[in-house]
Amino acid sequence: MAGQGRLCRMDSIRPLFSKAYLICCALVSLVSGSVFAEGPGEIAALDFRLELNWSPNADDSACPPQPFRIEVEVVDPNSNRVNGSTSPATISELENRCDDVSTCNAFSITPPQAASLQQTGWSFESPLVFGNRRARVNRTATSKGGARFRVQASAEAELVVRVKKVAASGPLASVSSDDGDVTRIAIADLAAQPIDNHGVIHWTLKRIDGDMLRISMADERLVREPNTPLEIVVRANSLVVPQRGLPNNEPLQLISSMIRLSDRETVWTQTSTFSLDSLGNSQPIQITDSTSSQPGVYELRYEVATESRLWSRLRRRGEIVTRIGRPVVVLPEKESVGGAIDFATWPTIQKIKFTEISDWAISNWPVSNWPVRQMFSSRGPAFFSASSASVKTRPSVESTQLIEEIYEGEKVARVPIGQSFETSLPKLRIGYPHHISLRYPANRTLKLRIQITSDLSGEEQSGGADYVVHDFPRASDRYDDENQKWRTQSFLYYANGNERIHITNLDRLGDALIESIEIKSGPAKLATAFEPPIDRSSDDMDASKQSFRMTALRLTSSDWIEAYGKIPRCHSLKSDFSVESIAIDKLVTATTRVCNYASLLGADTLLVDANEGGKTWFKTNQYAPTRCSHRHERDQLEILLSLADRLEKRVVVGLDTVMPIDANPNEKQRSLVALTKEVVKRSLSHRCFAGIWLSCGQNDQPKSLDQARLSEDEQRQDRDRQRAIYDAIAEQCQGKSLLLVDLPDSAFVNRSGPCLVDKSWPNHSRRSCIVPVATQFRGAYECISAEMEAEKRIARKVADLQGVAGQIGLSVRSDLDSGLIDRGFAEELNVWVDRLDPLVVLHDDTTMQMGLQDGLRKTMNRVAALTMQKMNEFASPDPVAQTVHLKWGVENQHLVLLVTNQSPWPSSVQLRCRKAIEWESIGDSSKTVDQVENGRVTEIRLDAGEMKLLRSATREEPQALGMWTSSVQGGAIRIEKIKTDVATIVEKLGTLSDSTPYQGLSNGSFEATGNVGIKGWLHAQYPAGSVIVDDSEATDGKRSLCMKTDGAGSQQTWLVTETITPPKSGRLAVSMSLRAEATHIGSSHQVRVSIEGTQFGQSFRFSETVALPRNGQWQPRKIVTEAATLVPEEVETLRVTIDSLSPGKIWIDDVRLHDFFPTNQERTELQTQSFLAVQGIQRGNLEPSSKLLQNRWAQRLIEASSTDEAVTVETQNSPAHVDTPGVAERFRSWLPNPIRF
Structure with missing residues (x-):
């Protein structure tokens, strides 16, 4: 019951003592009903669920909110004679209907009568927020809100509503001593009409919708198995029938049915006839049937209709008096979606050649209004809920074709810097998944924003996608044997109807070239498209088998259900189905889509919020949650967990650590611990439940003190206090994981004092379930300055976190508000996994937005298959092998090897064991591992930046491992190419000190003269x-x-x-x-x-x-x-x-x-790397060359050389051009004298 528990005010009753008794009374009343007719010595009873709403009076709307207090009490002269018993009139089931989070602790229960221990009233006091500015106290109050409650009393009872002003002086408020506005209402009058009152505030009191029918079920769960029995009892409760000349005792019909929302198919229907007594009550009506055999969301609909009337007979259906719909979810069979999807088998419904469209609407974006500025706002699922202001058609020139060019014998469209264009998409299959891929020339920089919007009603924009496709030439491209001329990036999209596509070139330095967009359509049920899982058995999805290795998709937005679950049929369902049924249908649709996408991503876990601010997805006694959007909102966690059980996805439940209560920090922390205990208790029965996650950002609790103002001892005490809080929460997780997400960087690296996370905490050797998660930001930055700073920040952070490698998690997020699609993402993640050995890898849905990143699924699957314990270093005595990194571990007595190629060229690893060992490559469909010498030597082939995971087919001891070496795939030919590229960089280093001038300065040589002063x-x-x-x-x-x-x-x-x-x-x-x-x-x-x-x-x-x-x-x-x-x-x-x-x-x-230039620090770093690369080549060590060739400025020098384009301006004293010397001569001329050949 909302508002109960120890967070009630001091004048409240002892709620824990009376709670069980009240619930029993409510259940008995609900099943058996009230007195239906007055008999000798009996008093007729009423049982109403009411809603009280308040708001400022119209005359006060321009004034500051006035603090007030509301008191509601039931007064019943026959409270000791109801049903001939001594049960008094009661008020129960109090529910907060305010939107303001500060109201979660503003309700109080009126102390009961000593003899009965029954609640007879409640009160609400508008919260006050005080602030001191210029010696004045500012006060704001909750101006509007509401509450729902249940009242049970005799027909002669009254409700007394008192509204009082609250006088405030400073931070202390006092209630006026007078009675305020007092309104007495006969409860019987509320049966048919609401009460409207204008006094201190404007308030209305009425019965809630659906209160005229009371429905109870033997099993109240919303989630059911197929073909399970339904036992339902329906009775009329003070049902008011419009008279229209009809007698009150005319028979009525109860039409009960079960209807599927997806196609409106009626599974079964039953009709019962009943009559009402003088108070509008009926005898209980028994309904017995079963759920459907098909999974989905259904509505159990109960309609009361009249029988007579000529028009009703002609329609063969009576006039509807009232209707109630209650949702039921029929679970699907267990779906195994651990495999991949071969999108090549999906039929192509359209291939859009950009040069063949003649009706592009083109517009140019001023730099100050580029859409990239919108990407750094608060994050949310912009791909589905982008506002019309940000995606509407911009003012454009008349329809025209794009600029046409020829690339590799094919026509491509050129998109100038800052230009945006749009057109309508062909008719897509509404509600079906679509695989959309963009094809563009390789070896060019691309920074393209793609938006897809859907106009369902001609006025409302709904649904869509919003991505930034980012690509640029990489060092690994030069050593790719396939020498690709074209590249594609793709994403998954669920169509809503009437789609339009918007494309904007975000690159500030060059035009974009794009060839086409191909759209393929998949099956309505995406799960049927998955190949049989090959990476893991279904037992690995059992969260009861505790494992810290976790690959997860984090649903960061509070409205992810609306985003992923929005389907066009919801617009037509609004008039046919209840709000609750539509909301649950969206939840089931969104959860299914997210689980399927997580499988495509390679994620085995979902991170889902269970509460945010004052809202909750579960019933809690810690505070009175704010208003529900629908009746079953607090059942959503149970529904999601039930679906995840069938969809083979683990779920980690998130708790908002900012407690919406007025209390001291210690009390809030105790409440957070108690809240964790509640959620764990409700979730443990589900196989998918994998733990709790907390957002521990700067605005979240528990909050550390200002470290800069504390001594070292005080900082250590503050750190120990934080650890104790997290340890106390972890104890409530009952062995499940506790993820600490959004921790600040200072929690891992604090050069001014002790860190929260270090080698001593959390201690995973003691099977601690706490996993601190570090956040790594990345993005498609709009300028070279932001791009280079981001690279430095990422490299510095990875280096800092290596001190706690193997005991932390990694959360990868984008700096953009749009989704980011980058083909190099998997390679970056491979490096981070190799260096940090993360127990958890998280991706935000706002970062991914159903993008399909190349190679990411394989990486995620391999992370999930790593050992529970920290991986061990496996060094090689061969210095040439330093471009490849090996780690080993043991899981269930099987050896596990993690092999990572850190070079930009393909490599081979030769692993020699002391005995024959058969190795299985996890996540590989192609054969990339060969075994020779009777299984004692294993050759592992790796592409540039690739990571592989090998597991022994049989139980083996670590002593069976011998030694390993690595070599460059391609032999002497590829090594010579590496040497040539290093020599090119060395030769052109000097050009970086004097780059091409920027035409932003007037009269820099002072040659121009003016009449007054110096021109410019x-x-x-x-x-x-x-x-x-x-x-x-x-x-x-x-x-x-x-x-x-x-x-x-x-x-x-x-x-x-x-x-x-x-x-x-x-x-x-x-x-x-x-x-x-x-x-x-x-x-x-x-x-x-x-x-x-x-x-x-x-x-x-x-x-x-x-x-x-x-x-x-x-x-x-x-x-x-x-x-x-x-x-x-x-x-x-x-x-x-x-x-x-x-x-x-x-x-x-x-x-x-x-x-366009490297900074002095970047030039110095490049010179140092060049020197070390030359030394390494002399000694046969290619590791320094690997680092040099992956330097961004080194890549620019190679690009300029390979395309014969002058990107720099040589100094005026440069010597005349001579014949190009060989590699050795170029090295010799550059090296310092002491180490020349």
């Missing part, structure tokens, strides 16, 4: 002549700029550019030639060069100070300052400033801007 520049005007154009000095052209600083002057000499357009790359560097006047002064001349402006409304400055020797010589032009973290669309102003900080003269010439 602002400069100091005092003293006169401090900044001039000098015709006698120049390095580029005929003029340079001279700045003279007087040592006695109070101000520095300065020079500022006009406003610069922010570069799309997010990076800006300044290079120039400088010269200081020759003097006898020994110190250097100081010049400060700055890039400054405003971004996000905040000022920024990147500056460097250059020391010029006072020798009168021009210094070679070089980059003097750089800004590498600009966000182009957020930069309001941008300029370059030059300040002469020392007395004397300086000359400036050939000022250039650059927008």
